[in-house]
Amino acid sequence: MxxxxxxATTQVRREVIEAMLPFLDKKYGNASSLHSMGQEARAALERSRESIAKMLKAEPNEIIFCSCATEANNLALKGLALEAKKQGKNHLIVSKIEHHCVLHAAQWLGENGFEVTYLPVDEYGFVDLAELERAINEKTFLVSIMYANNEIGTIEPIREIAKICQENSVPLHSDAVQAFGKIPLYAKGTDMLSLSAHKIYGPKGVGLLMKRKELRIQPLLHGGGHEFDLRSGTENVAGIVGFAKAMELALKExxxxxxxxxxxxxxxxxxxxxxxxxxxxxxxxxxxxxxxxxxxxxxxxxxxxxxxxxxxxxxxxxxxxxxxxxxxxxxxxxxxxxxxxxxxxxxxxxxxxxxxxxxxxxxxxxxxxxxxxxxxxxxxxx
Ligand SMILES: Cc1ncc(COP(=O)(O)O)c(C=O)c1O
The missing domain is CATH 3.90.1150.10 (Aspartate Aminotransferase, domain 1)
Structure with a gap:
């Protein structure tokens, strides 16, 4: 074939499988366990987090691992919406060509008391920057615009978008699932960024949300308080180790x-x-x-x-x-x-x-x- x-997805690289295997096999400890097997898993997880943070020019405590980019995008939109509500803000802006996991999350927020602006795009799929500036108001708590579109491949002008957001003091989230490893990312200009391992020769079932530490969000999953209390659930150690390896190799190549x-x-x-x-x-x-x-x-x-x-x-x-x-x-x-x-x-x-x-x-x-x-x-x- x-x-x-x-x-849609990629073949997992041999090097990634090799990096993951020990954590599916003998090193199967739970990263929250106190014994040495748990600590071994924790150390591998934190090494991966540090490596990923460096690649995204972020700090380790700004990397939240989750099950996929769908979850990361839901956490970014809904997590911030819940926090913004406390401050009396209820408006978010997304583009009309976002992946369904952003669009449908926005739509759901729209059905639950929030106001959503769906930004139009031109014939190539570029968001209208003047329209973005016009759409921002004092109730806007988030702009979410993808880095590059998964269907048509158009790369959005994230630098210009980030500038507009900064000038208006509105956080910017970008779904960079398709862009990472293909083009250099201006991660510094974003307040939140979502990635998925299986698009870059890593395993399915692991994603992450990079979120600046100054930005407060609410968790969607409650439980044991994993991932800085933002995403409870036993961490997928093998998947995370594979994710970091896949990211390192993608950037190198x-x-x-x-x-x-x-x-x-x-x-x-x-x-x-x-x-x-x-x-x-x-x-x-x-x-x-x-x-x-x-x-x-x-x-x-x-x-x-x-x-x-x-x-x-x-x-x-x-x-x-x-x-x-x-x-x-x-x-x-x-x-x-x-x-x-x-x-x-x-x-x-x-x-x-x-x-x-x-x-x-x-x-x-x-x-x-x-x-x-x-x-x-x-x-x-x-
Ligand atoms: C742009 C974009 N965002 C989000 C996703 C969802 O990623 P995941 O499969 O990790 O949930 C995809 C996958 O198709 C995508 O292309």
Whole structure:
């Protein structure tokens, strides 16, 4: 199988598995236990926390481990909302193209007494900075804008967004799940940042929220008081050790890998755009080095994915979570695309295991697949 769905998840690296194994095997102690096995687990956990903090230019007590980025994003939005309520603030701002875990958390807050502004984006997916400035008011307790979009790969102007937030004394949260390890992050400018291990060749089921220590939030999970009383539950020591290892390796390889993957991405884009009635979604330049997203008129994205699968290529129509729903992508609709066109989207996302020969094969297969599907489409014939 040629795996071109690296934005959905990635293959765990050998080095990560090796780093994790002892903590699944003999070193299985609970990091809260007082005996030496517990202390061994605690030491490994805290070493990972320190290493991650350094990479994010944060302090160790600003790293909160949790089960995934979905949880980290929920903790950022709802945790701060609960705290803000005490200070009489009830307004938050998110972009219209956030991942569903941010959008639906915001929506839930909206149904529970908070006011939500959904910021529009332009045809490339960039948030409107003037609109952001206009939307902030004295009740605003949070701006949450993703670093890079998981469907179309557009990289948001986080520096400018951070500047606006700082000038207005409003905390900024950024979902950097797809950006970490692909582009350098301006973590310093954010008050909260979410990451997930399984997008960077780490294990599934571990994520983190970086949160500045000055910013108070409320926990969503109550219990034993783990993770600075912000996320109770026995820590996933093996997962956290693997997460830190995956982050270290991703950063080390980023300069070389990003360039290599961008070359493959550009070849994909060049060839796919030679297919009639095709378009690239997202910005042509300010996009993740591993992301290509296309629309092909008169064909369904799901049919393209199924056909590519028959040819041994794993692709996606959009984000992994919304793929089975057969609804047009909220991201493409926010770009101003008609629902009929948004249905024909294809996302190809590259990773460290892809080679140029995978791309050569894909660009040979893709035009044939589109042609075959169009041949049976009544809309195309008309
Ligand atoms: C931008 C973005 N945010 C959040 C998530 C959710 O991450 P997790 O699978 O760790 O919950 C994803 C995963 O698809 C994502 O792409």
């Amino acid at each position: 040629i795996y071109l769905d690296n934005a 980023m300069p070389r890998e990003s360039k290599r993957q961008a070359k493959m991405r550009d070849k994909l884009i060049k060839h796919a755009l030679q297919i009639p009635e095709s378009r690239l979604n997202g910005h042509p330049k300010k996009r993740l080095p591993n992301n290509a997203n296309f629309s092909f008129r008169y064909v369904e994205g799901e049919s393209i994915v199924m056909k590519l699968n028959e040819h041994g290529i794993a692709a996606s129509t959009g984000s992994a979570c919304s793929s089975p729903k057969l609804e047009p992508s909220h991201v493409l609709l926010a770009l101003g695309m008609a629902p009929s066109e948004a249905h024909g989207s294809l996302r190809l996302t590259l990773g460290r295991y892809n080679k140029m020969k995978d791309i050569d094969y894909t660009v040979k297969v893709l035009p044939k697949v589109i042609e075959e599907l169009r041949a049976i489409s009544p809309f195309w014939n008309r």
